[in-house]
Amino acid sequence: MGYLTTHFRVVGALLVREMATRFGSKPGGYVWALLDPAAHILLMTVIFQAIARAPALGTSFALFFATGYIAFQFYQAMTGYLNAAVKANKALLSYPNVAPIDTIVARFVLQMGTTSLVAFIVLGTIVAIMRVDTNIHWPSILEAIGLACLFGLGVAMVNCVLFLRYPLYEQVFGIVNRPLFLISGVFFLPDSIPAPYRDLVLINPLVHIIMGFRKGFYPEYRAIGLDMDYLYGIAFLTLFAGMLVFTLSRKTLRNE
Amino acid sequence: MIRFEQATKYARTKGIKKPIIEDASLTLNRGKSVGLLGRNGAGKSTLLRLIAGAIKLDKGRIIRRGKISWPLGFAGSFQPSMTGEQNVRFVARIYGVDTEQLIGYVKDFAELGPFFKAPVGTYSSGMKARLAFGLSMGVNFDYYLVDEITAVGDSNFRKKCQAVFETKLQESDIIMVSHSTGTIRDYCDCGVVLEKGKMTYYENVEDAIRAHDKNMKES
Numbered sequence: 001m002g003y004l005t006t007h008f009r010v011v012g013a014l015l016v017r018e019m020a021t022r023f024g025s026k027p028g029g030y031v032w033a034l035l036d037p038a039a040h041i042l043l044m045t046v047i048f049q050a051i052a053r054a055p056a057l058g059t060s061f062a063l064f065f066a067t068g069y070i071a072f073q074f075y076q077a078m079t080g081y082l083n084a085a086v087k088a089n090k091a092l093l094s095y096p097n098v099a100p101i102d103t104i105v106a107r108f109v110l111q112m113g114t115t116s117l118v119a120f121i122v123l124g125t126i127v128a129i130m131r132v133d134t135n136i137h138w139p140s141i142l143e144a145i146g147l148a149c150l151f152g153l154g155v156a157m158v159n160c161v162l163f164l165r166y167p168l169y170e171q172v173f174g175i176v177n178r179p180l181f182l183i184s185g186v187f188f189l190p191d192s193i194p195a196p197y198r199d200l201v202l203i204n205p206l207v208h209i210i211m212g213f214r215k216g217f218y219p220e221y222r223a224i225g226l227d228m229d230y231l232y233g234i235a236f237l238t239l240f241a242g243m244l245v246f247t248l249s250r251k252t253l254r255n256e
Numbered sequence: 257m258i259r260f261e262q263a264t265k266y267a268r269t270k271g272i273k274k275p276i277i278e279d280a281s282l283t284l285n286r287g288k289s290v291g292l293l294g295r296n297g298a299g300k301s302t303l304l305r306l307i308a309g310a311i312k313l314d315k316g317r318i319i320r321r322g323k324i325s326w327p328l329g330f331a332g333s334f335q336p337s338m339t340g341e342q343n344v345r346f347v348a349r350i351y352g353v354d355t356e357q358l359i360g361y362v363k364d365f366a367e368l369g370p371f372f373k374a375p376v377g378t379y380s381s382g383m384k385a386r387l388a389f390g391l392s393m394g395v396n397f398d399y400y401l402v403d404e405i406t407a408v409g410d411s412n413f414r415k416k417c418q419a420v421f422e423t424k425l426q427e428s429d430i431i432m433v434s435h436s437t438g439t440i441r442d443y444c445d446c447g448v449v450l451e452k453g454k455m456t457y458y459e460n461v462e463d464a465i466r467a468h469d470k471n472m473k474e475s
Contacts, residue, residue, distance in 0.1 A: 006350075013349035021337050094333035095326045096309040097350045254311050 007105075010098050014089065014106035033114050037077065038121045041069055045126070048187070056189045057218050060132045063123075064214075068186035070119045071213035074112075074145050075206055076181070078152030081111045083159045086253050093254055100253040101246065104157060112149050119145075134217055141216035143228075148209045151235040157242030161249040185210045191224045198225060205234040258284045258307060258324075258399070258431075260455070262316035265306060267299060275453035276302050279316070282448070282455050286322065286398070289430040291444035291461055293437075293468040295475070298450045300433040301327065304401045307431065322398030328388050329403035336377030340368055340387050343376055344394075351395050358394045365390030365416070386413060393420050400424070402432045418442075437465045 019030045028035075045062045055064035082104060086093075089103040127134055163170045184206040190198055201207055208231040211223045246253070260283075265276045276299030284290055294300050304327040305311045306318065326333055334343045344362050348355040363372055366386040371379065379387070385405050392400060405417075421430065421443060434440050440447065440461060447464020449456045451471050458464035 010350045013346050017346055091335045094310055
C-alpha cells in the first residue's frame with residue numbers, strides 16, 4: 001500500500017514537472033502543447049485540400065485527412081515523447097523514490113490527454129466550420145485510440161532501453177520512422193490498392209489503427225482488410241516486449 | 257539501523273568489471289554518524305547510492321530501518337531545466353511533505369535571491385550545493401547521506417552547515433563521504449574504510465582515518 005501511494009505521488013509530481021517545463025519558458029506554457037499540433041494539422045489539412053479535392057471517403061477532404069492524421073498522431077506523438085522519457089528525467093532518478101517506470105507513466109498519461117484534446121479541437125473545428133454531416137460511432141474511435149496508445153507505449157518502452165544501449169539504433173529508428181506517415185494510409189485507403197501491394201501495406205499495424213479510427217466517422221466505410229485480431233495481437237505483443245525489456249534493463253535505465 | 261547482508265556490487269563500464277563491495281556484511285547502528293573513507297574511484301559514491309536504494313545490489317541485500325535521504329552531493333539530483341523552486345516543489349511532492357513550508361525553508365537557507373526562480377542549469381556549483389543542502393535539511397530523515405557537499409561553498413556556508421547539522425544530529429545520523437579527513441573528524445563518530453571491495457568498520461573514527469592514511473601510503 002505504501003509503495004502504491006508513493007508511485008501515485010511520484011507520477012503526480014512528474015506530471016506537473018512535465019507540464020511546467022515542456023513549454024515552460026514560453027509565454028502561454030502548456031497551451032502550446034495543444035496549439036502546436038492543432039495548428040499543424042489544420043494547416044496540413046488546408047494545404048492538402050488545395051491539392052486533392054476529392055476525398056477517398058465522404059465529401060470533405062478536410063475530415064478525411066484529419067481523421068487519418070490524428071489517428072496516426074496518437075501513435076507518433078506518443079512514441080516521440082515517450083522515447084526520451086527516461087533520458088529527460090535522468091537527474092530525477094537519483095531520488096530513490098522515483099523509478100524509471102514512473103517517468104513513462106507520467107508522460108503516457110499526459111500525452112494521451114494532450115492528443116485527445118488536440119483531436120477534439122481539430123475535429124470539432126472541422127465539423128463545426130465545414131458543416132460536415134457525421135454519424136459518429138464512439139466504440140470504434142475509442143478502440144483505435146486505445147490500441148494506438150498502447151502500441152506506442154510498447155514501442156517507446158523498447159526504445160527507451162535500446163536508445164541507451166545502442167546509440168546507432170536511435171539513428172536507424174529515426175530514419176525508418178520518418179516515412180511511416182506516407183505509408184500508413186493517412187492520404188489513401190488501403191482498400192483501393194491492388195492485390196500484392198495491399199498485403200504489404202497491411203503489415204503495418206498503423207494502417208489498421210487509421211482504418212479503425214475512420215470507421216468511427218464514416219459508418220458506410222467497409223474497411224476491407226481491417227484485421228482487429230491482428231492489431232490487438234501486435235499491440236499487446238509489443239507492449240509485453242516493452243515491459244519485459246524495461247524490467248530486465250532496470251540497471252541500464254538507472255545507472256547511465 | 258542499516259545492515260548489509262552478503263552484499264555484492266560490481267561496477268561495469270565498457271567491459272571493465274570492478275568490485276565495489278564483495279560479499280560484505282556490516283551493521284550500522286542508529287545514533288552514530290559514519291564517515292566513509294576510501295581512495296578515488298573506490299566506489300564511495302556508489303555505496304551511498306546503494307544505501308539510498310537508488311541502485312540495486314548484484315547479490316545479497318541491504319536492510320534499512322528508518323527514513324533515508326537521497327545521496328546529497330553538489331553535482332546534484334536537480335533537473336537542470338527546472339528552476340530551483342520547481343525542483344524543491346518536486347521533492348516536496350515525492351516525499352509527501354508540505355510544499356509551501358519546504359519552499360520557505362529552502363529559500364531562507366539557500367539565500368539564492370532571484371536565482372531561486374532561475375533554471376538550476378544556470379547555477380554555480382556553490383549555489384547548487386546550498387540548494388541541495390537546504391532542500392534535504394528541510395525534509396526530516398533518520399539518515400542523511402552526504403557526498404562531499406561541504407567541500408564546496410565558502411566559510412559562511414560551512415558555518416551554516418555545521419549549525420544545521422548540530423541540531424539535526426540530535427535525532428538523525430549522517431553517513432558522509434569526504435576526502436577531507438578534517439571534515440570526517442568534525443562530524444563522524446565512527447568510520448568505514450572501503451578498499452578493494454572490502455568494507456572495514458572502525459568503532460572510533462580516528463582508527464578509520466589512520467587505516468585510510470596507511471592504505472594511501474601503501475599504494
